[in-house]
Amino acid sequence: MAALLSLGTLAVLVIGALVFWKERMLLCDAPHIAFRIINEQTLQIQQFRYGAFITQSVPLLASKLHLPLQTVLILYSLSFNLFYFLIAAVLVFRFKTYGLAVLIGFYYTLFASDTFYWTNNEVHQGIAWMFLCFGYIFSPRKQRSFVATALVLLFFGGLAIITHPLVLIPFVFLWGFFLIDKSSWPYSRQQTLALTIIVATLVFAKLIISKTNASYDSSMMEGVGGFSLRSIAEAFTSDMALELLKHTVKNFWIVPILFVAGIVALLKRRKLLLAAYTAMFFLAYFIAVCMTFKGYLAFYTEGELMAAAIIAAAPFVYFVLPQLKEKQIVLFVALIFIVRLAYIGVSSQKFTNRVGALNKVLQQMHRDNLTKLALLKDEDHVEPIWMLDWGIPVESIMLSALNGDPVQRQFIILKPGEGNRVEVDTKHLVTTDIWRIDQLNQFYFHFDTTQPYLIKSYKDYIR
Incomplete structure (x- = not known):
């Protein structure tokens, strides 16, 4: 039921992409990319973010067919949320990975209000590729061949990670989360080692590419390059930390509720390592954001925060929801999504x-x-x-x-x-x-x- 509610929420966002196409397609990056695609008649992959081809192909094909400009832009607006909806549908109906299906819905809503109208943040496409990859790898429906699993991890995992450096954090977090939990980990010790080596190689390769060949990504990474006790202390007292606290109180207040509920559930089940692991990742993400970004611009900053929703909500999804009755699940999850959709609508x-x-x-x-x-x-x-x-x-x-x-x-x-x-x-x-x-x-x-x-x-x- 939670997975279906998540899928329904993503369907509402598809409708929102249609209703507010002009607001989305006349904001910064979207018209810039569309203008270049229409005039150069080729994909506009920037900073090696190749996973963006899935949405950029839509205005490219539409313009090659000489569809009206309004149609080109409407289709471009739809392409983003339709892609996310289709990935969630695969998670629900093909892979039966219901936890991931709930998490993908939380990702696109818990920190989203203004950022719904800023479509061209490639991290969102990278996250969708990540969920597709993990949906296959952790599908409970049938045993996958190890070779097929390794190839899916290498291709779709690589596509997810190359698409945006921020994908690295939830990707590594979920990998460790499932590995520590073990309840949904179907691989032997040798297979686990081989797959983890692939993940580590993909992460290392992305860091090298971003550091040496992607100017924008490299400049962002410099913000967290000097971790020290002093810089961490300064992060907690920075203007960004105060802005995040203020906006959490008035906008993102559901996130700490889910986070605390999940951590308490882990502690009650004596999963101390998993609780510490989740708390560490969430805290590190907060510090990294405060060290990297100096000013709060709602639609931009929310987009950079969204990956933290996966970290904050994972224990809630996997250790709180399964303990609830079906009516309770429907009530709580539906209420969460309704509230977040309301925030998105008000921001329009x-x-x-x-x-x-x-x-x-x-x-x-x-x-x-x-x-x-x-x-x-x-x-x-x-x-x-x-x-x-x-x-x-x-x-x-x-x-x-x-x-x-x-x-x-x-x-x-x-x-x-x-x-x-x-x-x-x-x-x-x-x-x-x-x-x-x-x-x-x-x-x-x-x-x-x-x-x-x-x-x-x-x-x-x-x-």
Whole structure:
């Protein structure tokens, strides 16, 4: 019943992806990736995160079929949550790994509110690949051949880990959790050693790749590279720690309840090692987040926290739920998912307002007969309505095209002193890159090649 409730919750999120497609597809990374896919007609794998091919293939195929831009973006929005739903369905109906099916539902909801609208965090796709891998390996339905198990671990486990470095933490945690528990561990000592060597090799390979070849991942890893007693103490008193505490009280309060209930259940059953192991991982994750990230941006930070839901909820799923009666399970699990879905729904308003703010500027540009506009800020500060403003160049293009403008309008927000960014000739377009207009996909986009970028004061124009 808990697994079916989890699957039903993921189905609701699929519907949410359809209802709020515009809010999701006009936020930072999603339009940026979609714009590059449409214009370059190829996948846009970044930082070696290859598992993202599963969702990127959707807008690529849709654009190759010349489907309308709105359809391309709706399908792209759906692709994320439909993928997660299908993985959960495989866990429930094919592998019968009901505990994993509940955990995947908790992963996508317990820390999620604003982050539901930020789709392109590859960690979510990596986690889905991880659950598919573990679903096969720990399926109780029939004995798997060891060779097949090793190959699945190598391929799907490798795909999960390569897709995002954060996947390493829940992947290693669950591997150790099942190994210590032993109740669902079907492998001999020799097989366990061989499989664990594969896991260790995958983890080591990902760390090397991220450290030496993935600039963004490497910069994030540097934040936790200097573990010391002093840095750990500073993490507990950091601004991020205070923000996490504040948001846990008003948003993520279900997580500590599940965590404490699970630890108490382990202690009652004298599973002291498993309790200590879970507590250690959860504490280490908290410290790592506080050391790595310096500011709390809701949709971004929630995405980085979500892996902790697996650690916090695993004892509850495997040692509390099985002891409850069916009616109690339905009541508790349904209540958890309903509360979390409510938080996600309430968060939609700020993203709807954000789309409205984009539209307001485009409408003002229409009245002023402008096609390219650069708004220069007086100070390096992002207005709360935008959350982040680096993606606005492409967001405005996408929204203009969706609005049916025969020639797309675009505006850019510049930091003080960045006016030279738009010093290009009229045949070039500025986003995070410089594009030649005649090389863009003419089926979807048409740009003016006579007007240069007009620079105006942000404060004066946004009124």
